[in-house]
Structure formats: structure tokens, C-alpha cells
Amino acid sequence: MEVSGHWVFLRGLVRQQKHWERFPQLFAEAFPKAQVHTLDLPGNGILCDRPSPLSVQRMMEVARSQLAAQGVIGSGADGTINLLAISLGGMVAIEWMHRHRHEVACAVIINSSLRDVGSLFDRLQPANYPAILKTMLLERNHLSREKLILDISSNLYPHKTELAQKWAGYARTHPTSMKNSLRQLLAAARYRAPGRRPHDRVLLLNSAHDRLVNPACSERIAQRWQWPLRTHARAGHDLPLDDGQWIIQQVREWQP
Numbered sequence: 001m002e003v004s005g006h007w008v009f010l011r012g013l014v015r016q017q018k019h020w021e022r023f024p025q026l027f028a029e030a031f032p033k034a035q036v037h038t039l040d041l042p043g044n045g046i047l048c049d050r051p052s053p054l055s056v057q058r059m060m061e062v063a064r065s066q067l068a069a070q071g072v073i074g075s076g077a078d079g080t081i082n083l084l085a086i087s088l089g090g091m092v093a094i095e096w097m098h099r100h101r102h103e104v105a106c107a108v109i110i111n112s113s114l115r116d117v118g119s120l121f122d123r124l125q126p127a128n129y130p131a132i133l134k135t136m137l138l139e140r141n142h143l144s145r146e147k148l149i150l151d152i153s154s155n156l157y158p159h160k161t162e163l164a165q166k167w168a169g170y171a172r173t174h175p176t177s178m179k180n181s182l183r184q185l186l187a188a189a190r191y192r193a194p195g196r197r198p199h200d201r202v203l204l205l206n207s208a209h210d211r212l213v214n215p216a217c218s219e220r221i222a223q224r225w226q227w228p229l230r231t232h233a234r235a236g237h238d239l240p241l242d243d244g245q246w247i248i249q250q251v252r253e254w255q256p
Helices: 023-030 056-069 088-099 126-138 142-153 160-173 178-190 216-225 239-253
Strands: 005-010 034-039 081-086 104-110 202-207 229-232
Touching: 005 023, 005 056, 005 088, 023 034, 023 239, 034 056, 056 088, 056 178, 081 088, 088 104, 088 178, 104 239, 142 160, 202 216, 202 239, 216 229, 229 239
Parallel strands: 005 034, 005 081, 081 104, 104 202, 202 229
Antiparallel strands: none
């Protein structure tokens, strides 16, 4: 696949653009003709002071407004964009293609889910409920909280202690409030698939050992809309962190 143009990266629940770590740099190095844009959803990162919308559609429109302000889309913009998104960001990407199909050339969606392709227990696996409850509602220590998140989301990253300390710094400078965490969780839980296939050029990626979202959710999305699916045999939910080079290889080999 010829990888060029504007690539917009969208993270997931209570994560900000900094949580991509080195992946945007690796992507840009692998595909020199691509221009990478990382965005924060409302309530996270540089938008942490804003209330998180209670709908995925509204999250998507805020992301679009950021791109419009940068001149990437809208009046005077050159061409279309490509989306690369994980988890809740994947829902935002699907809604983007559904509402503004003409703006999107293609999309890569990682470890995502939809209300009508998985049960509550598929979309948030019950083995993690105690840790998630502690992380989102009870844990006040940033370092302990980030260690919990890494333990659930990553299977392969070798330096979790050091990374948790780094992520705790992100949480101190741009904290996602408990209220915004719950609003994002509610928006994700409520989001249903569009009635029609939102786009033709979409690659799905999932992790066979995702301990947060059942990988069957991606399998059902692939079956519903006949999108190609590639599965990583060992990675966790945060696939870009666990094996970003594998994602790059799948994009390189993809023939949409």
C-alpha cells in the first residue's frame, strides 16, 4: 500500500496523545510521505479541562474541529485524511466515516468494539472489573493507577515500571477527572454500529490476548462489514505499545 497524506491518530478511553509514545515517530519514519497528526479527545490531554461528551458523535465532531483549525480538513484543505485509531478512538473513527465518508480515504482500527457486536462482558472483560473500578474510582495515586492500567493493557512491553512513572507525569500535568472518565465510559458503552457499512477501505487489527476487550469483537465487526482482519498472536490491548512495528508491517502489506 502507498502510505502517504494526512494520518490522524486517535487514542482510547482516558488516554491522551502522549500515550502513543514512540509509535507516531516509528510510523513517520516507516512512511516518509505520511503526515501524522495526534489528537486528544475532550476530557483528555490538552483538552483535560473540557467536559467529555456523552456521545461518540460529539467526540468525533470535536476532533474534526481540531483538524479544521489546523487546515487539514475543510475549506482550502488538500485531499482526504486517513484514520488510525484504538479502542474508543476506533468508535470515533467509525462514526467519522459514517457521518463524513467523503473526508476519509481509509482507516486502521485497533482492538475496538461496538454495542451490538459484543456483550458488556465482551467489551469490558469481567476479570478486570475490580482493577478497573479501583483505577477509575478509587485509586488516587497516579503511579499506582498507571501501573494498574499497564498491567491490564500491555503483555509485551519490557519496561513497565519506568513507563508507569512517565505516564504518572502525564496524569499530573493533564489529568483526566473521575467525572470525565465515567462520561467517556458511558459514551463508549452506548455507541452502536451504524446501520450501513461506513466505509470500504478499512483494516481491522486485534490482539489474540487482549485482556481488556474480547478479540471476538473485532472478528464480529470484520464479519459484519467484510473488512480484513489481522490478529497479533501475543500482544495486549495496547497493541501500538506492545508491537508498533507489527502494525506498520500490516499497513504496509494491506491492499485496500
